[in-house]
Amino acid sequence: MKKPKVKIMGVLNVTPDSFSDGGNFSTLDKALAQADRLVDAGADIIDIGGESTRPFSEPVPVKKEMQRVIPVIAAIRKKHTVPISIDTTKALVAEAALGSGADIINDISALRKDPNMIALVRKTDVPVIIMHMKGSPSNMQVKPEYDDVMAEIMTFFQERIEKITACGIKKDRLIIDPGIGFGKTLQHNLTLLKELHRFSEFGLPVLLGHSRKRFLGDITGxxxxxxxDTATAVVSALCSRKNIDIIRVHNVAATREALLVAEAVMADPA
Structure with a gap:
Protein backbone atom coordinates (compact mmCIF):
# COMPACT_ATOMS: atom_id res chain seq x y z
CA MET A 1 0.00 0.00 0.00
CA LYS A 2 1.29 3.45 -0.92
CA LYS A 3 1.50 5.74 2.08
CA PRO A 4 1.89 9.52 2.39
CA LYS A 5 4.86 11.16 4.07
CA VAL A 6 2.71 12.36 6.95
CA LYS A 7 1.87 9.56 9.39
CA ILE A 8 -1.79 8.81 10.02
CA MET A 9 -3.05 8.05 13.52
CA GLY A 10 -6.36 6.20 13.47
CA VAL A 11 -8.81 6.97 16.27
CA LEU A 12 -10.33 4.07 18.20
CA ASN A 13 -12.63 5.25 20.98
CA VAL A 14 -13.79 2.43 23.23
CA THR A 15 -16.25 4.69 25.00
CA PRO A 16 -20.06 4.93 25.09
CA ASP A 17 -20.08 8.73 24.76
CA SER A 18 -17.34 10.06 22.49
CA PHE A 19 -18.56 12.92 20.32
CA SER A 20 -18.35 11.09 16.98
CA ASP A 21 -18.24 7.32 17.42
CA GLY A 22 -19.29 6.80 21.04
CA GLY A 23 -20.65 3.31 21.59
CA ASN A 24 -19.68 2.02 18.14
CA PHE A 25 -16.67 0.06 19.39
CA SER A 26 -17.44 -0.47 23.06
CA THR A 27 -17.12 -4.29 22.95
CA LEU A 28 -13.85 -6.14 22.45
CA ASP A 29 -14.94 -7.79 19.21
CA LYS A 30 -16.14 -4.52 17.69
CA ALA A 31 -13.01 -2.67 18.79
CA LEU A 32 -10.70 -5.32 17.35
CA ALA A 33 -12.62 -5.36 14.09
CA GLN A 34 -12.27 -1.58 13.85
CA ALA A 35 -8.55 -1.87 14.57
CA ASP A 36 -8.31 -4.34 11.67
CA ARG A 37 -10.06 -1.82 9.40
CA LEU A 38 -7.77 1.01 10.49
CA VAL A 39 -4.67 -1.07 9.81
CA ASP A 40 -6.02 -2.23 6.43
CA ALA A 41 -6.77 1.40 5.53
CA GLY A 42 -3.16 2.41 6.18
CA ALA A 43 -3.01 3.64 9.77
CA ASP A 44 0.55 4.13 11.01
CA ILE A 45 -0.59 4.40 14.65
CA ILE A 46 -3.79 3.45 16.48
CA ASP A 47 -4.85 5.82 19.26
CA ILE A 48 -7.04 4.13 21.87
CA GLY A 49 -9.10 6.13 24.34
CA GLY A 50 -11.41 5.01 27.13
CA GLU A 51 -12.57 8.41 28.37
CA SER A 52 -14.47 10.89 26.24
CA THR A 53 -12.92 14.35 26.03
CA ARG A 54 -15.77 15.91 24.07
CA PRO A 55 -16.95 19.33 25.26
CA PHE A 56 -18.84 19.14 28.59
CA SER A 57 -17.85 15.50 29.19
CA GLU A 58 -17.32 14.21 32.72
CA PRO A 59 -14.28 12.29 34.03
CA VAL A 60 -14.25 8.48 34.10
CA PRO A 61 -12.91 6.52 37.11
CA VAL A 62 -9.54 4.81 36.65
CA LYS A 63 -10.95 1.32 37.05
CA LYS A 64 -13.62 1.81 34.39
CA GLU A 65 -11.18 3.40 31.94
CA MET A 66 -8.78 0.49 32.39
CA GLN A 67 -11.58 -2.04 31.88
CA ARG A 68 -12.32 -0.37 28.55
CA VAL A 69 -8.84 0.02 27.10
CA ILE A 70 -6.54 -2.71 28.45
CA PRO A 71 -8.26 -5.75 26.87
CA VAL A 72 -8.42 -3.92 23.54
CA ILE A 73 -4.74 -2.97 23.60
CA ALA A 74 -3.73 -6.52 24.50
CA ALA A 75 -5.88 -8.00 21.73
CA ILE A 76 -4.57 -5.62 19.08
CA ARG A 77 -0.99 -6.22 20.15
CA LYS A 78 -1.42 -9.99 19.74
CA LYS A 79 -2.65 -9.50 16.19
CA HIS A 80 -0.81 -6.43 14.85
CA THR A 81 2.60 -4.79 15.07
CA VAL A 82 1.20 -1.28 14.47
CA PRO A 83 2.25 1.23 17.16
CA ILE A 84 -0.48 1.82 19.73
CA SER A 85 -1.06 5.11 21.52
CA ILE A 86 -2.96 5.29 24.80
CA ASP A 87 -5.08 8.43 25.04
CA THR A 88 -5.28 9.12 28.78
CA THR A 89 -4.42 11.67 31.46
CA LYS A 90 -4.09 9.01 34.19
CA ALA A 91 -0.71 7.52 35.12
CA LEU A 92 -2.21 4.21 36.28
CA VAL A 93 -4.02 3.76 32.98
CA ALA A 94 -0.94 4.71 30.97
CA GLU A 95 1.26 2.32 32.92
CA ALA A 96 -1.14 -0.59 32.46
CA ALA A 97 -1.51 0.25 28.78
CA LEU A 98 2.25 0.22 28.24
CA GLY A 99 2.43 -3.10 30.03
CA SER A 100 -0.23 -4.49 27.68
CA GLY A 101 1.53 -3.41 24.50
CA ALA A 102 1.01 0.33 23.99
CA ASP A 103 3.95 2.30 22.60
CA ILE A 104 2.98 5.98 23.02
CA ILE A 105 1.32 8.09 25.71
CA ASN A 106 -1.12 10.71 24.44
CA ASP A 107 -1.96 13.09 27.32
CA ILE A 108 -4.33 15.94 26.47
CA SER A 109 -3.37 17.66 29.74
CA ALA A 110 0.29 17.82 28.70
CA LEU A 111 1.27 15.83 31.83
CA ARG A 112 -0.45 18.34 34.13
CA LYS A 113 -3.60 16.62 35.38
CA ASP A 114 -2.14 13.59 37.16
CA PRO A 115 0.83 14.45 39.41
CA ASN A 116 2.15 10.89 38.93
CA MET A 117 2.31 11.10 35.14
CA ILE A 118 5.69 12.87 35.04
CA ALA A 119 7.24 10.14 37.19
CA LEU A 120 5.79 7.42 34.98
CA VAL A 121 7.04 9.08 31.82
CA ARG A 122 10.48 9.54 33.34
CA LYS A 123 10.90 5.82 34.01
CA THR A 124 9.87 4.83 30.48
CA ASP A 125 11.35 5.62 27.08
CA VAL A 126 8.18 5.94 24.99
CA PRO A 127 7.17 9.01 22.97
CA VAL A 128 4.73 11.35 24.71
CA ILE A 129 2.16 13.60 23.05
CA ILE A 130 1.48 16.82 24.95
CA MET A 131 -1.53 18.90 23.94
CA HIS A 132 -2.68 22.44 24.57
CA MET A 133 -6.12 22.78 26.13
CA LYS A 134 -7.68 25.87 27.67
CA GLY A 135 -9.57 24.69 30.75
CA SER A 136 -10.87 21.11 30.91
CA PRO A 137 -13.27 19.11 28.71
CA SER A 138 -16.13 20.05 31.05
CA ASN A 139 -15.66 23.81 30.55
CA MET A 140 -13.22 24.38 27.66
CA GLN A 141 -15.86 25.55 25.20
CA VAL A 142 -17.49 28.08 27.54
CA LYS A 143 -16.50 31.30 25.76
CA PRO A 144 -12.76 30.60 25.34
CA GLU A 145 -10.79 33.85 24.93
CA TYR A 146 -7.20 34.70 24.01
CA ASP A 147 -5.43 38.01 23.51
CA ASP A 148 -3.29 36.30 20.85
CA VAL A 149 -4.07 32.62 20.37
CA MET A 150 -0.81 31.73 18.61
CA ALA A 151 1.38 33.63 21.05
CA GLU A 152 -0.32 32.10 24.07
CA ILE A 153 -0.08 28.55 22.78
CA MET A 154 3.54 28.97 21.69
CA THR A 155 4.33 30.24 25.19
CA PHE A 156 2.45 27.32 26.71
CA PHE A 157 4.55 24.79 24.81
CA GLN A 158 7.78 26.59 25.60
CA GLU A 159 6.94 26.50 29.30
CA ARG A 160 5.76 22.89 29.25
CA ILE A 161 8.82 21.68 27.37
CA GLU A 162 11.09 23.46 29.87
CA LYS A 163 9.15 22.02 32.82
CA ILE A 164 9.09 18.48 31.47
CA THR A 165 12.74 18.39 30.47
CA ALA A 166 13.72 19.87 33.85
CA CYS A 167 12.15 16.75 35.38
CA GLY A 168 14.65 14.56 33.56
CA ILE A 169 12.63 13.68 30.45
CA LYS A 170 14.47 14.04 27.16
CA LYS A 171 13.03 16.65 24.84
CA ASP A 172 13.26 14.39 21.79
CA ARG A 173 10.57 12.13 23.29
CA LEU A 174 7.93 14.86 23.02
CA ILE A 175 5.32 15.40 20.31
CA ILE A 176 3.24 18.57 20.39
CA ASP A 177 -0.45 18.90 19.58
CA PRO A 178 -1.94 22.43 19.34
CA GLY A 179 -5.30 21.06 20.50
CA ILE A 180 -7.70 22.00 17.72
CA GLY A 181 -11.16 22.32 19.26
CA PHE A 182 -9.96 22.16 22.85
CA GLY A 183 -10.89 25.55 24.27
CA LYS A 184 -10.95 27.31 20.90
CA THR A 185 -13.55 29.09 18.81
CA LEU A 186 -13.91 28.68 15.05
CA GLN A 187 -11.61 31.64 14.45
CA HIS A 188 -9.04 30.34 16.93
CA ASN A 189 -8.98 27.00 15.11
CA LEU A 190 -8.61 28.64 11.72
CA THR A 191 -5.73 30.78 12.98
CA LEU A 192 -3.96 27.69 14.31
CA LEU A 193 -4.41 25.85 11.02
CA LYS A 194 -3.03 28.77 9.05
CA GLU A 195 -0.03 29.08 11.37
CA LEU A 196 0.68 25.38 11.97
CA HIS A 197 4.16 25.65 10.47
CA ARG A 198 5.25 27.81 13.39
CA PHE A 199 5.02 24.92 15.85
CA SER A 200 7.99 23.28 14.13
CA GLU A 201 10.13 26.02 15.72
CA PHE A 202 10.33 23.76 18.79
CA GLY A 203 12.20 21.14 16.80
CA LEU A 204 9.66 18.47 17.73
CA PRO A 205 7.12 16.41 15.75
CA VAL A 206 3.73 18.11 15.44
CA LEU A 207 0.39 16.29 15.58
CA LEU A 208 -2.81 17.69 14.07
CA GLY A 209 -6.13 16.46 15.49
CA HIS A 210 -9.03 18.13 13.70
CA SER A 211 -11.07 15.11 12.66
CA ARG A 212 -14.86 15.60 12.50
CA LYS A 213 -14.76 18.48 14.96
CA ARG A 214 -17.47 21.04 15.44
CA PHE A 215 -15.66 23.90 13.71
CA LEU A 216 -15.87 21.89 10.47
CA GLY A 217 -19.62 21.72 10.95
CA ASP A 218 -19.72 25.46 11.62
CA ILE A 219 -18.02 26.02 8.26
CA THR A 220 -19.95 23.49 6.18
CA GLY A 221 -23.31 23.35 7.95
CA ASP A 229 -14.93 13.18 6.79
CA THR A 230 -14.75 15.11 3.52
CA ALA A 231 -14.08 18.36 5.36
CA THR A 232 -11.56 16.56 7.55
CA ALA A 233 -9.73 15.22 4.49
CA VAL A 234 -9.66 18.69 2.89
CA VAL A 235 -8.03 20.21 5.98
CA SER A 236 -5.57 17.31 6.12
CA ALA A 237 -4.56 17.93 2.51
CA LEU A 238 -4.30 21.71 2.92
CA CYS A 239 -2.11 21.36 6.01
CA SER A 240 0.11 18.58 4.73
CA ARG A 241 2.94 20.99 3.87
CA LYS A 242 2.83 22.93 7.11
CA ASN A 243 5.56 20.88 8.81
CA ILE A 244 3.19 18.48 10.51
CA ASP A 245 4.24 14.90 11.18
CA ILE A 246 1.10 13.08 12.34
CA ILE A 247 -2.58 13.55 11.55
CA ARG A 248 -5.10 12.01 13.96
CA VAL A 249 -8.35 11.03 12.19
CA HIS A 250 -11.33 8.72 12.34
CA ASN A 251 -11.44 7.93 8.60
CA VAL A 252 -7.95 6.75 7.72
CA ALA A 253 -8.70 5.75 4.12
CA ALA A 254 -10.10 9.16 3.12
CA THR A 255 -7.20 10.96 4.76
CA ARG A 256 -4.59 8.71 3.16
CA GLU A 257 -6.01 9.39 -0.30
CA ALA A 258 -6.26 13.13 0.33
CA LEU A 259 -2.65 13.30 1.53
CA LEU A 260 -1.34 11.32 -1.44
CA VAL A 261 -3.13 13.61 -3.88
CA ALA A 262 -1.95 16.74 -2.06
CA GLU A 263 1.65 15.50 -2.09
CA ALA A 264 1.48 14.74 -5.80
CA VAL A 265 -0.05 18.10 -6.70
CA MET A 266 2.33 20.13 -4.53
CA ALA A 267 5.48 18.19 -5.35
CA ASP A 268 8.30 20.23 -6.84
CA PRO A 269 8.62 19.79 -10.62
CA ALA A 270 11.06 17.08 -11.65
Whole structure:
Protein backbone atom coordinates (compact mmCIF):
# COMPACT_ATOMS: atom_id res chain seq x y z
CA MET A 1 0.00 0.00 0.00
CA LYS A 2 1.29 3.45 -0.92
CA LYS A 3 1.50 5.74 2.08
CA PRO A 4 1.89 9.52 2.39
CA LYS A 5 4.86 11.16 4.07
CA VAL A 6 2.71 12.36 6.95
CA LYS A 7 1.87 9.56 9.39
CA ILE A 8 -1.79 8.81 10.02
CA MET A 9 -3.05 8.05 13.52
CA GLY A 10 -6.36 6.20 13.47
CA VAL A 11 -8.81 6.97 16.27
CA LEU A 12 -10.33 4.07 18.20
CA ASN A 13 -12.63 5.25 20.98
CA VAL A 14 -13.79 2.43 23.23
CA THR A 15 -16.25 4.69 25.00
CA PRO A 16 -20.06 4.93 25.09
CA ASP A 17 -20.08 8.73 24.76
CA SER A 18 -17.34 10.06 22.49
CA PHE A 19 -18.56 12.92 20.32
CA SER A 20 -18.35 11.09 16.98
CA ASP A 21 -18.24 7.32 17.42
CA GLY A 22 -19.29 6.80 21.04
CA GLY A 23 -20.65 3.31 21.59
CA ASN A 24 -19.68 2.02 18.14
CA PHE A 25 -16.67 0.06 19.39
CA SER A 26 -17.44 -0.47 23.06
CA THR A 27 -17.12 -4.29 22.95
CA LEU A 28 -13.85 -6.14 22.45
CA ASP A 29 -14.94 -7.79 19.21
CA LYS A 30 -16.14 -4.52 17.69
CA ALA A 31 -13.01 -2.67 18.79
CA LEU A 32 -10.70 -5.32 17.35
CA ALA A 33 -12.62 -5.36 14.09
CA GLN A 34 -12.27 -1.58 13.85
CA ALA A 35 -8.55 -1.87 14.57
CA ASP A 36 -8.31 -4.34 11.67
CA ARG A 37 -10.06 -1.82 9.40
CA LEU A 38 -7.77 1.01 10.49
CA VAL A 39 -4.67 -1.07 9.81
CA ASP A 40 -6.02 -2.23 6.43
CA ALA A 41 -6.77 1.40 5.53
CA GLY A 42 -3.16 2.41 6.18
CA ALA A 43 -3.01 3.64 9.77
CA ASP A 44 0.55 4.13 11.01
CA ILE A 45 -0.59 4.40 14.65
CA ILE A 46 -3.79 3.45 16.48
CA ASP A 47 -4.85 5.82 19.26
CA ILE A 48 -7.04 4.13 21.87
CA GLY A 49 -9.10 6.13 24.34
CA GLY A 50 -11.41 5.01 27.13
CA GLU A 51 -12.57 8.41 28.37
CA SER A 52 -14.47 10.89 26.24
CA THR A 53 -12.92 14.35 26.03
CA ARG A 54 -15.77 15.91 24.07
CA PRO A 55 -16.95 19.33 25.26
CA PHE A 56 -18.84 19.14 28.59
CA SER A 57 -17.85 15.50 29.19
CA GLU A 58 -17.32 14.21 32.72
CA PRO A 59 -14.28 12.29 34.03
CA VAL A 60 -14.25 8.48 34.10
CA PRO A 61 -12.91 6.52 37.11
CA VAL A 62 -9.54 4.81 36.65
CA LYS A 63 -10.95 1.32 37.05
CA LYS A 64 -13.62 1.81 34.39
CA GLU A 65 -11.18 3.40 31.94
CA MET A 66 -8.78 0.49 32.39
CA GLN A 67 -11.58 -2.04 31.88
CA ARG A 68 -12.32 -0.37 28.55
CA VAL A 69 -8.84 0.02 27.10
CA ILE A 70 -6.54 -2.71 28.45
CA PRO A 71 -8.26 -5.75 26.87
CA VAL A 72 -8.42 -3.92 23.54
CA ILE A 73 -4.74 -2.97 23.60
CA ALA A 74 -3.73 -6.52 24.50
CA ALA A 75 -5.88 -8.00 21.73
CA ILE A 76 -4.57 -5.62 19.08
CA ARG A 77 -0.99 -6.22 20.15
CA LYS A 78 -1.42 -9.99 19.74
CA LYS A 79 -2.65 -9.50 16.19
CA HIS A 80 -0.81 -6.43 14.85
CA THR A 81 2.60 -4.79 15.07
CA VAL A 82 1.20 -1.28 14.47
CA PRO A 83 2.25 1.23 17.16
CA ILE A 84 -0.48 1.82 19.73
CA SER A 85 -1.06 5.11 21.52
CA ILE A 86 -2.96 5.29 24.80
CA ASP A 87 -5.08 8.43 25.04
CA THR A 88 -5.28 9.12 28.78
CA THR A 89 -4.42 11.67 31.46
CA LYS A 90 -4.09 9.01 34.19
CA ALA A 91 -0.71 7.52 35.12
CA LEU A 92 -2.21 4.21 36.28
CA VAL A 93 -4.02 3.76 32.98
CA ALA A 94 -0.94 4.71 30.97
CA GLU A 95 1.26 2.32 32.92
CA ALA A 96 -1.14 -0.59 32.46
CA ALA A 97 -1.51 0.25 28.78
CA LEU A 98 2.25 0.22 28.24
CA GLY A 99 2.43 -3.10 30.03
CA SER A 100 -0.23 -4.49 27.68
CA GLY A 101 1.53 -3.41 24.50
CA ALA A 102 1.01 0.33 23.99
CA ASP A 103 3.95 2.30 22.60
CA ILE A 104 2.98 5.98 23.02
CA ILE A 105 1.32 8.09 25.71
CA ASN A 106 -1.12 10.71 24.44
CA ASP A 107 -1.96 13.09 27.32
CA ILE A 108 -4.33 15.94 26.47
CA SER A 109 -3.37 17.66 29.74
CA ALA A 110 0.29 17.82 28.70
CA LEU A 111 1.27 15.83 31.83
CA ARG A 112 -0.45 18.34 34.13
CA LYS A 113 -3.60 16.62 35.38
CA ASP A 114 -2.14 13.59 37.16
CA PRO A 115 0.83 14.45 39.41
CA ASN A 116 2.15 10.89 38.93
CA MET A 117 2.31 11.10 35.14
CA ILE A 118 5.69 12.87 35.04
CA ALA A 119 7.24 10.14 37.19
CA LEU A 120 5.79 7.42 34.98
CA VAL A 121 7.04 9.08 31.82
CA ARG A 122 10.48 9.54 33.34
CA LYS A 123 10.90 5.82 34.01
CA THR A 124 9.87 4.83 30.48
CA ASP A 125 11.35 5.62 27.08
CA VAL A 126 8.18 5.94 24.99
CA PRO A 127 7.17 9.01 22.97
CA VAL A 128 4.73 11.35 24.71
CA ILE A 129 2.16 13.60 23.05
CA ILE A 130 1.48 16.82 24.95
CA MET A 131 -1.53 18.90 23.94
CA HIS A 132 -2.68 22.44 24.57
CA MET A 133 -6.12 22.78 26.13
CA LYS A 134 -7.68 25.87 27.67
CA GLY A 135 -9.57 24.69 30.75
CA SER A 136 -10.87 21.11 30.91
CA PRO A 137 -13.27 19.11 28.71
CA SER A 138 -16.13 20.05 31.05
CA ASN A 139 -15.66 23.81 30.55
CA MET A 140 -13.22 24.38 27.66
CA GLN A 141 -15.86 25.55 25.20
CA VAL A 142 -17.49 28.08 27.54
CA LYS A 143 -16.50 31.30 25.76
CA PRO A 144 -12.76 30.60 25.34
CA GLU A 145 -10.79 33.85 24.93
CA TYR A 146 -7.20 34.70 24.01
CA ASP A 147 -5.43 38.01 23.51
CA ASP A 148 -3.29 36.30 20.85
CA VAL A 149 -4.07 32.62 20.37
CA MET A 150 -0.81 31.73 18.61
CA ALA A 151 1.38 33.63 21.05
CA GLU A 152 -0.32 32.10 24.07
CA ILE A 153 -0.08 28.55 22.78
CA MET A 154 3.54 28.97 21.69
CA THR A 155 4.33 30.24 25.19
CA PHE A 156 2.45 27.32 26.71
CA PHE A 157 4.55 24.79 24.81
CA GLN A 158 7.78 26.59 25.60
CA GLU A 159 6.94 26.50 29.30
CA ARG A 160 5.76 22.89 29.25
CA ILE A 161 8.82 21.68 27.37
CA GLU A 162 11.09 23.46 29.87
CA LYS A 163 9.15 22.02 32.82
CA ILE A 164 9.09 18.48 31.47
CA THR A 165 12.74 18.39 30.47
CA ALA A 166 13.72 19.87 33.85
CA CYS A 167 12.15 16.75 35.38
CA GLY A 168 14.65 14.56 33.56
CA ILE A 169 12.63 13.68 30.45
CA LYS A 170 14.47 14.04 27.16
CA LYS A 171 13.03 16.65 24.84
CA ASP A 172 13.26 14.39 21.79
CA ARG A 173 10.57 12.13 23.29
CA LEU A 174 7.93 14.86 23.02
CA ILE A 175 5.32 15.40 20.31
CA ILE A 176 3.24 18.57 20.39
CA ASP A 177 -0.45 18.90 19.58
CA PRO A 178 -1.94 22.43 19.34
CA GLY A 179 -5.30 21.06 20.50
CA ILE A 180 -7.70 22.00 17.72
CA GLY A 181 -11.16 22.32 19.26
CA PHE A 182 -9.96 22.16 22.85
CA GLY A 183 -10.89 25.55 24.27
CA LYS A 184 -10.95 27.31 20.90
CA THR A 185 -13.55 29.09 18.81
CA LEU A 186 -13.91 28.68 15.05
CA GLN A 187 -11.61 31.64 14.45
CA HIS A 188 -9.04 30.34 16.93
CA ASN A 189 -8.98 27.00 15.11
CA LEU A 190 -8.61 28.64 11.72
CA THR A 191 -5.73 30.78 12.98
CA LEU A 192 -3.96 27.69 14.31
CA LEU A 193 -4.41 25.85 11.02
CA LYS A 194 -3.03 28.77 9.05
CA GLU A 195 -0.03 29.08 11.37
CA LEU A 196 0.68 25.38 11.97
CA HIS A 197 4.16 25.65 10.47
CA ARG A 198 5.25 27.81 13.39
CA PHE A 199 5.02 24.92 15.85
CA SER A 200 7.99 23.28 14.13
CA GLU A 201 10.13 26.02 15.72
CA PHE A 202 10.33 23.76 18.79
CA GLY A 203 12.20 21.14 16.80
CA LEU A 204 9.66 18.47 17.73
CA PRO A 205 7.12 16.41 15.75
CA VAL A 206 3.73 18.11 15.44
CA LEU A 207 0.39 16.29 15.58
CA LEU A 208 -2.81 17.69 14.07
CA GLY A 209 -6.13 16.46 15.49
CA HIS A 210 -9.03 18.13 13.70
CA SER A 211 -11.07 15.11 12.66
CA ARG A 212 -14.86 15.60 12.50
CA LYS A 213 -14.76 18.48 14.96
CA ARG A 214 -17.47 21.04 15.44
CA PHE A 215 -15.66 23.90 13.71
CA LEU A 216 -15.87 21.89 10.47
CA GLY A 217 -19.62 21.72 10.95
CA ASP A 218 -19.72 25.46 11.62
CA ILE A 219 -18.02 26.02 8.26
CA THR A 220 -19.95 23.49 6.18
CA GLY A 221 -23.31 23.35 7.95
CA UNK A 222 -22.94 19.58 8.38
CA UNK A 223 -24.36 18.67 11.79
CA UNK A 224 -23.53 14.96 11.76
CA UNK A 225 -20.00 14.30 12.98
CA UNK A 226 -19.67 11.14 10.89
CA UNK A 227 -20.48 13.14 7.75
CA UNK A 228 -17.54 15.51 8.26
CA ASP A 229 -14.93 13.18 6.79
CA THR A 230 -14.75 15.11 3.52
CA ALA A 231 -14.08 18.36 5.36
CA THR A 232 -11.56 16.56 7.55
CA ALA A 233 -9.73 15.22 4.49
CA VAL A 234 -9.66 18.69 2.89
CA VAL A 235 -8.03 20.21 5.98
CA SER A 236 -5.57 17.31 6.12
CA ALA A 237 -4.56 17.93 2.51
CA LEU A 238 -4.30 21.71 2.92
CA CYS A 239 -2.11 21.36 6.01
CA SER A 240 0.11 18.58 4.73
CA ARG A 241 2.94 20.99 3.87
CA LYS A 242 2.83 22.93 7.11
CA ASN A 243 5.56 20.88 8.81
CA ILE A 244 3.19 18.48 10.51
CA ASP A 245 4.24 14.90 11.18
CA ILE A 246 1.10 13.08 12.34
CA ILE A 247 -2.58 13.55 11.55
CA ARG A 248 -5.10 12.01 13.96
CA VAL A 249 -8.35 11.03 12.19
CA HIS A 250 -11.33 8.72 12.34
CA ASN A 251 -11.44 7.93 8.60
CA VAL A 252 -7.95 6.75 7.72
CA ALA A 253 -8.70 5.75 4.12
CA ALA A 254 -10.10 9.16 3.12
CA THR A 255 -7.20 10.96 4.76
CA ARG A 256 -4.59 8.71 3.16
CA GLU A 257 -6.01 9.39 -0.30
CA ALA A 258 -6.26 13.13 0.33
CA LEU A 259 -2.65 13.30 1.53
CA LEU A 260 -1.34 11.32 -1.44
CA VAL A 261 -3.13 13.61 -3.88
CA ALA A 262 -1.95 16.74 -2.06
CA GLU A 263 1.65 15.50 -2.09
CA ALA A 264 1.48 14.74 -5.80
CA VAL A 265 -0.05 18.10 -6.70
CA MET A 266 2.33 20.13 -4.53
CA ALA A 267 5.48 18.19 -5.35
CA ASP A 268 8.30 20.23 -6.84
CA PRO A 269 8.62 19.79 -10.62
CA ALA A 270 11.06 17.08 -11.65
Missing amino acids: VDSEEKR
